[in-house]
Amino acid sequence: MxxxxxxxxxxxxxxxxxxxxxxxxxxxxxxxxxxxxxxxxxxxxxxxxxxxxxxxxxxxxxxxxxxxxxxxxxxxxxxxxxxxxxxxxxxxxxxxxxxxxxxxxxxxxxxxxxxxxxxxxxxxxxxxxxxxxxxxxxxxxxxxxxxxxxxxxxxxxxxxxxPKRMRITVDGTLPPGVVSKDIILYIISQLSASGGTGYFVEYAGSAIRNLSMEARMTICNMSIEMGARGGLIAPDATTFEYIKGREFAPSGKNWDDAMAYWQTLYTDEGATFDKEYVYRAEDIPPMVTYGTNPGMGIGVDQSIPAPASPSASFQKSLKYMGFEAGESLEGKPIDYVFIGSCTNSRMEDLRLVAEYVKGRRKADHVNVMVVPGSRQVRDQAKREGLDVIFREAGFDFREAGCSACLGMNEDKVPKGAYCVSTSNRNFEGRQGPGARTILASPLTAAATAISGHIIDVRTVLTPELV
Amino acid sequence: MEKFTTLTSTAVPLAIEDIDTDQIIPARFLKATTREGFGENLFRDWRYLPGDVPNPDFVLNDDTYRGQVLVAGKNFGMGSSREHAAWALFDYGFRVVISSFFADIFRGNALNNGLLPLQIDDDLLLRLQAAIKEDPELTLEVDLPQQTLTIPSLDEQVRFEVDPYKKMCMINGYDDIDFLRTKADVITAYETKRPVAVQ
Structure with missing residues (x-):
């Protein structure tokens, strides 16, 4: 079977x-x-x-x-x-x-x-x-x-x-300026914040296969934001390469035995899912959220939906965010930028941000916090000199923790302030009472920090970032 | 866990969709190391205005509505896995939450704490919310052994679904650990067959 x-x-x-x-x-x-x-x-x-x-x-x-x-x-x-x-x-x-x-x-x-x-x-x-x-x-x-x-x-x-099984296939090549965070924000915007409830999701397709392990983690991380209990990706050469040599990874004969087992871990041809969705990577833009759940997302160059008879919950959400139905977020001034959380605080995220901001400086009115996901990430970032790039850009490079993703410690966004955040939830008050969160990729967050307003990264890409 | 069999109560309507667990209990109130006392901060940021002044527009501050049943909007309990959300609802005094859709983790957490997540269809949910607004004294009868919700004033009786194992636990006040500990031998036997790759 x-x-x-x-x-x-x-x-x-x-x-x-x-x-x-x-x-x-x-x-x-x-x-x-x-x-x-x-x-x-x-x-x-x-x-x-x-x-x-x-x-x-x-x-x-x-x-x-x-x-x-x-x-x-x-x-x-x-x-x-x-x-x-x-x-x-x-x-x-x-x-x-x-x-x-x-x-x-x-x-x-x-x-x-x-x-x-x-x-x-x-x-x-x-x-x-x-x-x-x-x-x-x-x-x-x-x-x-x-x-x-x-x-x-x-x-x-x-x-x-x-749980039931769902497969989400993303085929094709991502456009310049679009990264794994945009893929998952796009999927959630299509399926809604409850579209995956009751399911466990497998992500498949060439666009997923071509992602690094860290980028895959960003995708699986936000599975819960469409209500799914979890998400998974079949292991492949990218996975094995990532694990090999790590502190607690198997070695010697144990590694060979593990590899023999891991290579059996894929979905059989012809296996059936309770639900399937297929998307084209080419259709995915840099994403931002405009509301108070992660399903309320749009392409950064698109307008907030303006339904003919909006629900009370939709209206409540826009009122909280201080946005109008039908308006665009591009150009909106921002007060805070948070780069961190279990979604986007790994080396690749920090390198991407550093690559964009190197030699630039943040807009004066924006507070920017970069919080590495671990001590090891922080140490590695310093070895690569990213801390210097962040400091010269006016970013506050801090020590590891969950931080302003959920505002349990002192790292909070003040009431009414707008924060472009690489975290995973834009719920009311998530980053502090009254805080207004706009979820985005690390690249969009970096570009926003420099310009001081929400920006379509595709308009400011340099050849190295393409 | 407190036993649950039947309940007859008035209800509190909270007709908001997609209520996440950050609203039920914000993260800054998760610093306690015991299970008690979270009711005080249930729906904290909706319930209080700045300066800890009760928000007169929020339903928990409106004496018109009382009872052990919360009638919420569609998709209740999404987001964080914090069991503190279930503890806060229970500590405040709720024993049943009615919605037309529940997030998975919240549903499990509620059932593990003697709080019944009771799912009905969208149409009945909307009618029930409207009926409570019209008559705050409207009573609901929840019967877990029979798996029925009865609303006499609407002349409605509907059957609701509940996992048979969790139903047995709630009726008897059992928890999963009591049960799983009886499986110790089967668990040990399973462990001899685990692939090395996952050990």
Whole structure:
């Protein structure tokens, strides 16, 4: 029987099936962080049990850590308490922690892949919806709630109902100035913020195949923004090349055995999906969002839709953003630019931004923050001299964390201010109470920072960037 | 987990579509390390104006509407996996959320906390919201064992879907860990067969 990649992986991990069809799914890797884990550890303590498979859980501090002076104690009392609680829990339950100050610390979805912990064929979960990122390696990776974090700690398994399967194929060649972030914002704008709910998505097609691993991670990362539980891409030579030699990647005979297994991980010819969509890469423009969910996106040269009878929710959204139906965002002045988050804070993102801004300076009225996804990304950026380029451009290059993506730490956008952000959510108040978020690619964000207003990058591309 | 079998209650209408978990509980209130007390900040940024003044236009500040059932717009609970959203709704006093569509992670989190996500069709949802606006004393009867929602004043009784395993858990107050721990031997047996590539 022909199987989808998703079904091959799911079947491989079913330990048992409960009456009614719920599966007991085995979890290969579990990532935890300071915000969604404390109540799970409290639950274990209350039950008087330990962590079932401590070697399969890795912890880091990312969500509410400050992005300056990480060598000093955290000033904000509640954040400090939460991070300290994580440290104590990891000590008590015997878990590996890449905490503040550790060379491997960073956003959980950045460090897993960069350390070679994330590998094809795995099931990976974390108390964070953007766990879908790891699907770029051909994994079943998805976000869970805290009760489920406790389940995995207690049993290394989860009770799950198998989702439906969707395939999204993007064929062709991306136009100049269009990057992977634009692909996923385009797809979500077509399918809406709930169009993927109930599904697990496989991304396929020549435009996806031609992407680097980091670009693939950006695509899978935002699967949740169309409601999908996760997204995945079949592993190929690009994937294996990326993993080889990383800190926790297999080596020697284990590598050969792993390769033999990984090469079986693809969707069989003729396997069927519950839903299929096909797009042409040539149709995708640089994207921006205009509303308060990631499905409300348009090409940067297009106008905000003006439906004849707009819903109350649509009107509420535009009112919050201070935009009018039918108007264009091109040329709108911007107050903040945020380059970071588990969507776009990796080396390639930083290199792309640096390449554009080298020798230029930000518009005076714009605050620009560049927050690397991990300590390793930050260190590498410095080795390549990107920190100097950012400083000369007037950008604030900070230390690793989730930062202004969700505004849990001090990095917030003020009420009413506009922020072009490379993050993943433009929900009301996401970057701070009253903040107005416009999602875009790192390239669009960089160009906006320099010009001071929303700009179509295609109009300012230099030959090197094409 | 608190048991849930049946509930008869008035309802609070919140006819907004695509309510995400950042609205249900903003990230800056996720710094607690216990499960209690999140109700205080439920819908914080809609519920309060700057200076922590209650927003008179927000339904939770309107004494006309009360009850243990929240009737929300389509696509409730999208976005972040924060279980704090389910905790906040429960802590505030809700036991049922009605919508015509729920985001996956929220649905799971709610069921794991004794909060019933009850899905009805778009048409009935709109009629129900309008009927509550007209008569805030309108009562709803939720029967989990029978999987029915009854709205006497609309002369409606509809069946709703719920995963049979989660239904059993909610009725008995069981949680998944109690169940999974009975599977320890099967899990250990499975582990002997795992491919090296994923170990």
């Amino acid at each position: 022909q199987k989808t990649l998703f079904d091959k992986l799911w079947d491989q991990h079913v330990v048992d099936t409960v009456e009614g069809g719920t599966d007991v799914l085995y979890i290969d890797r579990h990532f935890i962080h300071e915000v969604t884990s404390p109540q799970a550890f409290a639950g274990l303590r209350k039950r008087g049990i330990g962590v079932a498979r401590p070697q399969q859980t890795v912890a880091t501090a990312d969500h509410n850590v400050p992005t300056i002076n990480q060598d000093q104690p955290i000033k904000e009392k509640l954040s400090r308490f939460q991070v300290d609680t994580l440290t104590q829990n990891c000590e008590e339950f015997g878990l590996e922690l890449y905490g503040l100050g550790h060379p491997y610390q960073g956003i959980v979805h950045v460090i897993g892949p960069e350390l070679g912990i994330t590998r094809p064929g795995m099931t990976i979960v974390c108390g964070d919806s953007h766990t879908s990122t790891h699907g770029a390696f051909g994994c079943i990776a998805f976000g869970i709630g805290t009760s489920q974090v406790e389940q995995v700690l207690a049993t290394q398994c989860l009770l799950q109902v198998r």
